[in-house]
Amino acid sequence: MFSHSEENYLKVIHKLAFSNSKNVSTNLIANELQTKASSVTDMLKKLADKKLVNYEKYRGVSLTKKGELIAVNVVRKHRLWEVFLVDTLKFNWDEVHDVAEQLEHIKSDQLIDRLDTFLNYPTIDPHGDPIPKKNGEIPFNNSILLSEGITNKIYKVSCVKDNSKSFLQFLDKHEITINSELTIVDKFDFDDSMTVKLIGGHSIILSNKVSTNVFVNLK
Amino acid sequence: MFSHSEENYLKVIHKLAFSNSKNVSTNLIANELQTKASSVTDMLKKLADKKLVNYEKYRGVSLTKKGELIAVNVVRKHRLWEVFLVDTLKFNWDEVHDVAEQLEHIKSDQLIDRLDTFLNYPTIDPHGDPIPKKNGEIPFNNSILLSEGITNKIYKVSCVKDNSKSFLQFLDKHEITINSELTIVDKFDFDDSMTVKLIGGHSIILSNKVSTNVFVNLK
DNA sequence: CTAAAAATTTAGACTAGTCTAAATTTGAGA
DNA sequence: TCTCAAATTTAGACTAGTCTAAATTTTTAG
Ligand SMILES: [Mn+2]
Ligand SMILES: [Mn+2]
Ligand SMILES: [Mn+2]
Ligand SMILES: [Mn+2]
Numbered sequence: 295m296f297s298h299s300e301e302n303y304l305k306v307i308h309k310l311a312f313s314n315s316k317n318v319s320t321n322l323i324a325n326e327l328q329t330k331a332s333s334v335t336d337m338l339k340k341l342a343d344k345k346l347v348n349y350e351k352y353r354g355v356s357l358t359k360k361g362e363l364i365a366v367n368v369v370r371k372h373r374l375w376e377v378f379l380v381d382t383l384k385f386n387w388d389e390v391h392d393v394a395e396q397l398e399h400i401k402s403d404q405l406i407d408r409l410d411t412f413l414n415y416p417t418i419d420p421h422g423d424p425i426p427k428k429n430g431e432i433p434f435n436n437s438i439l440l441s442e443g444i445t446n447k448i449y450k451v452s453c454v455k456d457n458s459k460s461f462l463q464f465l466d467k468h469e470i471t472i473n474s475e476l477t478i479v480d481k482f483d484f485d486d487s488m489t490v491k492l493i494g495g496h497s498i499i500l501s502n503k504v505s506t507n508v509f510v511n512l513k
Numbered sequence: 514m515f516s517h518s519e520e521n522y523l524k525v526i527h528k529l530a531f532s533n534s535k536n537v538s539t540n541l542i543a544n545e546l547q548t549k550a551s552s553v554t555d556m557l558k559k560l561a562d563k564k565l566v567n568y569e570k571y572r573g574v575s576l577t578k579k580g581e582l583i584a585v586n587v588v589r590k591h592r593l594w595e596v597f598l599v600d601t602l603k604f605n606w607d608e609v610h611d612v613a614e615q616l617e618h619i620k621s622d623q624l625i626d627r628l629d630t631f632l633n634y635p636t637i638d639p640h641g642d643p644i645p646k647k648n649g650e651i652p653f654n655n656s657i658l659l660s661e662g663i664t665n666k667i668y669k670v671s672c673v674k675d676n677s678k679s680f681l682q683f684l685d686k687h688e689i690t691i692n693s694e695l696t697i698v699d700k701f702d703f704d705d706s707m708t709v710k711l712i713g714g715h716s717i718i719l720s721n722k723v724s725t726n727v728f729v730n731l732k
Numbered sequence: 733c734t735a736a737a738a739a740t741t742t743a744g745a746c747t748a749g750t751c752t753a754a755a756t757t758t759g760a761g762a
Numbered sequence: 763t764c765t766c767a768a769a770t771t772t773a774g775a776c777t778a779g780t781c782t783a784a785a786t787t788t789t790t791a792g
Contacts, residue, residue, distance in 0.1 A: 299749065320770055333750055335771055340748090352757060352770060383627040393621045400619075402612045408602040518779065539740055552780050554741055559778085571740055571787060 296346075298399045301368050302327065303337050304346060305398075307357055308365035317354030363430050370426040372398040373419035374409055380420040381413065387420040388462035421462075422453025422472045422509065437509035441486065441502060445478045448493065449510035456507040465508075468498055475513065515565075517618050520587050521546065522556050523565060524617075526576055527584035536573030582649050589645040591617040592638035593628055599639040600632065606639040607681035640681075641672025641691045641728065656728035660705065660721060664697045667712065668729035675726040684727075687717055694732065 296304075306326045310318045320338070324331045342349035346361035357365060375397040379385040385393075407428075410416075417433055418424055424433040437452045451474045454465065465471065475493040482488065486502035515523075525545045529537045539557070543550045561568035565580035576584060594616040598604040604612075626647075629635075636652055637643055643652040656671045670693045673684065684690065694712040701707065705721035 297748080321768090329749095330751060331770065332752080332772080336749075379624075383624070383631055385623075385627065389623070393619070393624050396619045396621070400612070400615045402615070404604075404608070405598075405602070405612050408604065412602055516778075540738090548779095549781060550740065551742080551782080555779075 295401060296364060299337070300341065300344075300346075301364065301399055303334075303341060304357065304361050304365040305368045305372075307347065307355060308362065308369065311356060317356050319354045366426045366430045366432065368398050370428070371400070371406055373423060373425045374406060374413065374416070376419045376421070377413050377416045377425070378409060381416075386462075386466070388459045388466070390420065391457060418453070418472070420472070421457050422451070435509075435511075437511050439506055440478075440490075440500070440508040440510050441488075441505035443478050443505075443510060445481060448475055448477055448513040450475050450513050451508060452511045453509040454507060455509065461504075461507060464504070469495060470508070476510075514620060515583060518556070519560065519563075519565075520583065520618055522553075522560060523576065523580050523584040524587045524591075526566065526574060527581065527588065530575060536575050538573045585645045585649045585651065587617050589647070590619070590625055592642060592644045593625060593632065593635070595638045595640070596632050596635045596644070597628060600635075605681075605685070607678045607685070609639060610676060637672070637691070639691070640676055641670070654728075654730075656730050658725055659697075659709075659719070659727040659729050660707075660724035662697050662724075662729060664700060667694055667696055667732040669694050669732050670727060671730045672728040673726060674728065680723075680726060683723070688714060689727070695729075 303323065306323055307318050310322050310326060314322070320331050320334045323338075324334045327334070338347060338349045338355055341347040341355075341361065345358055346364065347355040347357055349355045372394045375394045376390045379390040379393060380387055410428075416425055424435055426432045435452060439455075440449070440451075443449055451470060451472055453472070454462070469492065470476075477491050477493070478488050479491050479497065480489040486505075487499055488505055489497055489499050491497040522542065525542055526537050529541050529545060533541070539550050539553045542557075543553045546553070557566060557568045557574055560566040560574075560580065564577055565583065566574040566576055568574045591613045594613045595609045598609040598612060599606055629647075635644055643654055645651045654671060658674075659668070659670075662668055670689060670691055672691070673681070688711065689695075695709050696712065697707050698710050698716065699708040705724075706718055707724055708716055708718050710716040
């Protein structure tokens, strides 16, 4: 079994490797975990000793097969718990992250299997992120950023990139949720903003910051 | 906020104070927590510094108001999670303790409030133990031990004292559960065993070890 | 009342995880 | 290719929690 701290490092390395492709740097990890680079170096050595990461001094790290499996399993638990919190306990989607950060470290395979069954095998979490399978496979989703959409097509919101309270509350305010359907009416080169119309709802001007944090699928 | 470890010490002191009335000794705590007396002494000093226990060298400890409140809250969380595991996730009553030991340390008042609501404000856990109220009040239950019952009365099983897997599985095997109704047909002085008949069910001879680990209420 | 046993505390050490400050390595730009 | 700033690691320290072994206090029994 691995400690809370080890699991958090593995999860963060997994996350950063996803967006940065090659080796993940010490400073990136330190920044993501709100800790110091020296602490990260210490932990990377421990994880390397346990064969969870490939670590070469000054060259950053990548996850081994073993490390990857543990990281993905923590992500699976995090997202399943988020579904439970929103669907079953009626939390709002902007309230669940911190509690899920704790729940993801509970050690019990049986618990997570039964939770999965109770929730009826969900495939995405409340923010649209895919829930990894038990075997570590992560369902692929060919979404695009709303900012890359073109006018006069119908899109469905599939996922939000920024999970911050303020962004999620902004979306709530404007009635944009996962599965909302919308059309891009107009795109403005000047500031990369766009006018969007929710199907059967209101129109709204979205800044580039918003449209680059929302993923959509063509209907 | 208090650490995992601090919460466990407070919970154990609370439990032991309940059955031992006066001050709780270092060795009792060490035994209950499967740790060493010297470790207990160290922690008692820390808890005393934080005004969570009244500690006098060589004389054992008792909880302060503040310590008591924290301990009872951990017990509340433990028991609510046990209800969730059994009622919602369909765990058997002999499988839930270890997972609840982990879940009881999750920090979120909102989580426990919503769990309580979802479970419809249960008053007892799967083993019949009372679930403390939010304010720290513990519902009193005037049960007696089955071993103290008399013949030819109808009793209802209210709680089990021993929560070990082997005892709970023994009870399962003989179809004795919380709320089972039964009559004591005969009591044998020789070994303090008794013959018990389940209402509408079979008769069975119970050893003293069994009857002193089952609480009942007169119907 | 007193000696031995039992309980408890103290002393000193160890691990995990973290930090600051100093040293080292890397790599970008002149 | 050289220099220097940025990135990274090392050195040394600190906290929480634990342990063993030794010292001290309390309790028990004769
Ligand atoms: Mn989250
Ligand atoms: Mn999420
Ligand atoms: Mn329990
Ligand atoms: Mn219980």
